[in-house]
Amino acid sequence: MEKCALVTGSSSGLGLEISKFLIDSGYTVFGGSRSGTELEHENFYDVELDITSEDSVEEFFETVREFTTKLDLIVNNAGICEMNSLSDTSLEQFEAHLATNTIGPFLLFKRLEPFLIKNETHIVSILSTAAKFGYPNVSAYNASKFGQLGFLESIKKEWKEHKVRFTNLLPGAIDTPLWDKMGSKFSREKMLKTSDFMSVFGFVINAPSTIQFPELTFLHKDGFIE
Template identity: 35%
Template sequence: MADLKGKTAIITGASKGLGAALARRFVEGGAHVAIAARSKAQLEKQAKEYPDQILPVPCDVTCSDQVKTLIEKTVNQFGQLDILVNNAGIGRFGTVQDLSEEDWDQMMDVNLKGAFLTSKFAIPHLQQTKGHIVNISSVAGTVTFPKGSGYCASKFGLMALSDVLSQELKKDEVKVNTICPGSIQTEFFETAPSYALTAEQVTEAVWHMVTAPEGVIYNQIIMRPQVPPELQK
């Protein structure tokens, strides 16, 4: 059975929801994991479950100095970096006319700039280990919807960033994976439909990405929940 023994991962947006589920799965699969988010208290609470395997690092992914510190602390603690999961993300929804400039900027900063910064500073270490970058995008990175201008634009941008990273890092044998899930039953959605994906279901898809057989890359996965027939339009 594939596992992550001897591997080190960084997961952003890891204090709750999908990020927290990913951290647990990676640790249970043998990895050391640095978990990053802005909430120090939530990170430390999670780290207590696996004190020898989880390193909590408060980090705002939109600030380059904090991202550099995240990478440095992880490598200093565990000796290497094999996997970067860019999971941090926010959503603000409204028509273009009603969406505030602040909300637009926050989505671009967290969802897109954050992934750029973490990738930028992680790449030298990932080149050494022939590692992975996993970008958590969204179905909203492949199709648009009303009131989703800023969110869709940031996720479409993340898809483009993923493609460029894949091309640039191919020669270094660094794998770049992108997963595009639909609605997930996490704090991200105030009222996710009952049939929405669970964090654990998405986590298993990511797990298969990072434990793929040698020579195999799951470049992009679009993952949707199965809608009950009576609710289909």
């Protein structure tokens, strides 16, 4: 088998575009999501995954293990975002953000270690400017992404012996279905296009294997960072 990649949240938005890009770049891709994707390709495996469920993550890796024991690239991308003032944010909503955006990566990374290739595997996480800067009406999202960044910083040091690359991407707003799911009325004009995001992602993936991007922040030139 050629180079293997794992992509979480492959059914929509960035994860779907990333999966297509990687297939075109010669990777065999294992995509995980709850709803699955219409993407059909001999090098794409559409695997059911609910990142909030320990059993589901385990079953996901059992499926991947049937095909490969090594992963060249891991794209930690699955995530949710809803907008609400603090007073309108329910406990259930806050917990859902932590379950998907913080505990989800914890469950994922707990099973990743056996698949790492020393000196080679590249782990790319799609965080957000909201992992570093606070925004109004997204306290649950902010907390979950700050938490994920802290988790990744710890694992990066814990896994030093593996000499794998950790790249954390912190994009600003991108015009994807995420904003439709939120019912957002925000103008899309000051958002990056998915193609803008993909040009940065492609640059990162194709950079020499001696380079990692600990924190790459990027946004629309008229967008806001805080």
